[in-house]
Amino acid sequence: ADILEGEALRPMHVNVTQHHIDVFQDFLGHRDASDPDKAWLLGNNLHTDEDYSKRNMYGGLVGDGNQTAQYCCQLLTDSLPWGTLVSGYSAVDVKLTNPTRPGDEVVVTGNVTRKFSEDGRDYVVCEVLAVKQGGSVVATGTIKAYVPA
Numbered sequence: 001a002d003i004l005e006g007e008a009l010r011p012m013h014v015n016v017t018q019h020h021i022d023v024f025q026d027f028l029g030h031r032d033a034s035d036p037d038k039a040w041l042l043g044n045n046l047h048t049d050e051d052y053s054k055r056n057m058y059g060g061l062v063g064d065g066n067q068t069a070q071y072c073c074q075l076l077t078d079s080l081p082w083g084t085l086v087s088g089y090s091a092v093d094v095k096l097t098n099p100t101r102p103g104d105e106v107v108v109t110g111n112v113t114r115k116f117s118e119d120g121r122d123y124v125v126c127e128v129l130a131v132k133q134g135g136s137v138v139a140t141g142t143i144k145a146y147v148p149a
Contacts, residue, residue, distance in 0.1 A: 009079035009110040018102040024067045063100035072128040075108045083148040094141035104132045
């Protein structure tokens, strides 16, 4: 199927849970006591350590901003041909505007705003938006994505 300028991407729904946040922190290695570069995070991680997080600017546990940006990237990889964003020729420009928290329901939407070819490669530019319940925007921006043939 051909991608069209103005085309809406298939919305993605994310139910943010503490387990979801914990698994992302494990993926990053932020809960690995055996890693000397990251062991200091144990007890000082605003994503997984409740007592610590209550004392920070967010006043409680929050999702990782990288995790929120990942939702925007996943929207493209779920909606566009296999291999989109994999090549290293893509660019992500996403502004994080509010934190996510356990219990949030986030809807990520996007639109293809431009199609073009450059150096023999096909690209799309997509505007992306992630909004949680109550209409609070958690991320907004653009992603220039290489789209394999």
